[in-house]
Amino acid sequence: MAAEQDPEGRAAARPLLTDLYQATMALGYWRAGRARDAAEFELFFRRCPFGGAFALASPPRNGTPDVPRLVCPHAGLSAVTSFPDVQFLASVLPPDTDPAFFEHLRALDCSEVTVRALPEGSLAFPGVPLLQVSGPLLVVQLLETPLLCLVSYASLVATNAARLRLIAGPEKRLLEMGLRRAQGPDGGLTASTYSYLGGFDSSSNVLAGQLRGVPVAGTLAHSFVTSFSGSEVPPDPMLAPAAGEGPGVDLAAKAQVWLEHVCAHLGLGVQEPHPGERAAFVAYALAFPRAFQGLLDSYSVRRSGLPNFLAVALALGELGYRAVGVRLDSGDLLQQAQEIRKVFRAAAAQFQVPWLASVPIAVSNNIDEEALARLAQEGSEVNVIGIGTSAVTCPQQPSLGCVYKLVAVGGQPRMKLTEDPEKQTLPGSKAAFRLLGSDGSLLMDVLQLAEEPAPQAGQELRVWPPGAQEPCTVRPAQVEPLLRLCFQQGQLCEPLPSLAESRALVQLSLSQLSPEHRRLQSPAQYQVVLSERLQALVNSLHARASP
């Protein structure tokens, strides 16, 4: 994926897309002679979103060249060299700022920055770093805002999508259609990308198809239907049979004939179905004979949308084409789907077109977790569910609240010891491991100091659960290191997985989580524990600060 093609990456790479305090701190570090001190930050969240017990990691990814742009010598930060950017920074910093500071900014690059990350699509838990970023203090400080801006929302959307997939079950097709409800273009692009990663099947967002390879879907809106009055004369009303042989037929005329049969069958007057709606269906079918879908609720579903759809679908069927679906966007979606399925089955029998019985029914209209659970219940005749606002805005919790905290400088651990215990940080450069039981299920995650030896499978380990008075012991059957080196010396270290591979990892990861942690309401909390040495470091820094 060429960087030039990706508007999100392009916008993100702007060096001034940051909080002013990053620039003021940069000046402070520089003035203190500390700009090049070796530093390490961790990006993590403190609580799982939506009241659940898991989240999904979504570091800036392959398709989005965000990491290299942000931390690469020839893009990202080095663009501070641009004259307007420096000029603007100078205009908001003190007028007597030493020009040598701006020279320092001009010479910045990210050749000394190292990034480790949780693999995309793996499970993430509170306090476990999604990213570890180390390098010169001034540079890695500057990366805070753009990294938080890119990682938090992607992880939130992926987690939200995974929950919606868990609720929907594996059979329902889920379509993300929230571009218009996003916070602008790249919010929409991110939402489409990471909804797919989290378990959706497709998106309405064409750009997500073009740039990220997300399958795209969409047919027609109410405006298409209401734009027809029925008096329009199509320039070419003829449609050739699907097999390509034989003469074409006038589809509108054919649909009119079928309408009489359908109305008789349904007990409706032939004048009741709206002629404009039928003309719209015919027009759409002429353009998409192999992919005809009817949108049923521009007027009355029962007295207009349904008979018009059946008339056009049966006319198409006579030519060898099969309609691919109907869509509903208002009213009681579950109830209407049951009624429509009954009508389809009866019409399939009446007119001897068996495929009509199983035409997919798609629904949309402000579907949230609760509404989805109802639509996914046993016996539901809904096949495709379009989710917009709820997929994109994550209204239960519209921000993951990730933070980016300093854990070490010059090889020495650092800790924020604020009086608010929830806002305290875990000091030191760390490693993270996931412990699994003999059945492959997840037991807990362990955070330890980077220099400690890794836990060994089959060996007993003493660890400290958060807030515990005593350590506990665990004997894992398997141990997985969690953080992978992904960026070093200005380069990505390994090819990143494809979006489809990460999407598969999501489902695999969720299957390893025990039901009590996977449950969406009031789940058991998954434990993230500290090694004895990390706990001892926390205690000693506490003691030192409270003389």
Add this chain to the structure above:
Amino acid sequence: MAAEQDPEGRAAARPLLTDLYQATMALGYWRAGRARDAAEFELFFRRCPFGGAFALASPPRNGTPDVPRLVCPHAGLSAVTSFPDVQFLASVLPPDTDPAFFEHLRALDCSEVTVRALPEGSLAFPGVPLLQVSGPLLVVQLLETPLLCLVSYASLVATNAARLRLIAGPEKRLLEMGLRRAQGPDGGLTASTYSYLGGFDSSSNVLAGQLRGVPVAGTLAHSFVTSFSGSEVPPDPMLAPAAGEGPGVDLAAKAQVWLEHVCAHLGLGVQEPHPGERAAFVAYALAFPRAFQGLLDSYSVRRSGLPNFLAVALALGELGYRAVGVRLDSGDLLQQAQEIRKVFRAAAAQFQVPWLASVPIAVSNNIDEEALARLAQEGSEVNVIGIGTSAVTCPQQPSLGCVYKLVAVGGQPRMKLTEDPEKQTLPGSKAAFRLLGSDGSLLMDVLQLAEEPAPQAGQELRVWPPGAQEPCTVRPAQVEPLLRLCFQQGQLCEPLPSLAESRALVQLSLSQLSPEHRRLQSPAQYQVVLSERLQALVNSLHARASP
């Protein structure tokens, strides 16, 4: 503002940033010979956000060249000519699509598109168009998704910011700092821009300063404080006096002397304040002697942050510099501000530095409407309030839910008559007027057919409130037309107001709204009424659809 400078505009201008159904409908219209039918759409919302009775209009604006990009012949849509875009569209449309359709797309421009809009920063109410877009059916249909994506969120954020300003009152300084909580870069840029428009004083987002002229603010984070241990040796610890005359002094040494006085005054041991925090404050003060702010809660506010701040502030004061503030980011912000103000007053008296009594206190930490109301209460000593997540994500309602509906084709009114009354639309090409009383207060908005004569000040008017059985009468003292022609024949029609002008209009508009409509909780609903002829048209289309 050059288009090239604006990443949001650049991303938005991509022709494939749209829902697939816009492209499928385009093919449908084209196949039906209707691509060039004259059509009109309206963009509006159905309910005011956040349980309030008003919203603010934020059409795509001046600084963002969105409208011209989207609807200009030489940008926006004509970029469908790009080979990769056409190639991608062809890959998702039926393989036997007539190549002439793609030729049609290639030749598209927006020279026949007309846009009318509510002025930026004016009040908007349910059903009143924020935008009216007319032009060739295929083209104005294609504009649906990008316009919704750009307008909805901007209006939502501006409205949210106006509410927060109403709660805070005119005196408190409000800083938007939510870039990291946005749905990516342009979400953050939009949030910063429209929070300012809605009534905030400044933003942390440097790009919003550079591209939109929003005042930017920011000082230091906890990472800056915790990065210092106290053992660092600054390359140049000397600071010259503010007046520029006399020898420089070692600020760290001077602060150390003051620390003893401060600790004695506060009854603290001189070892209690964290030496690293003090070193960080000294480092920041060396870089920003005229803009020193202390972040007080990296360790203990009372035993460390406050005495360290006072020591450095008093050392600076001796050199003729005045500290500009302190910041708190955890704990009970209101309570701590009261305590800090007491300490400042006592220290101002004790050390005979009167300005110290009134050093501004800034607070942040997940501040929502409720928390803001507490911080803004009478007697609060908080001066500056930083709001991030709540300003950007609008968690009470993270989407405005705007829609874009067809109201006329070929001069004939169109209406969606779905069985869900809330989803019905108002047909016909319309004009909108705001009626005011003799005291300048807003009475109601009137929607009428475009061809009707405008209501006249002082003349009685019969109008239909929504759902009413009978019309009512009103005699306005003033009548204001609401929709302004802003784009025609590929050109903006008039210079758009500056962001500052629109920001002033917001406050003026709110002052014209009566208290019962301006109230944030359970307000009286502002009436949007229909003219008799528009009501008659609605009735006749209803009757025609229910034979």
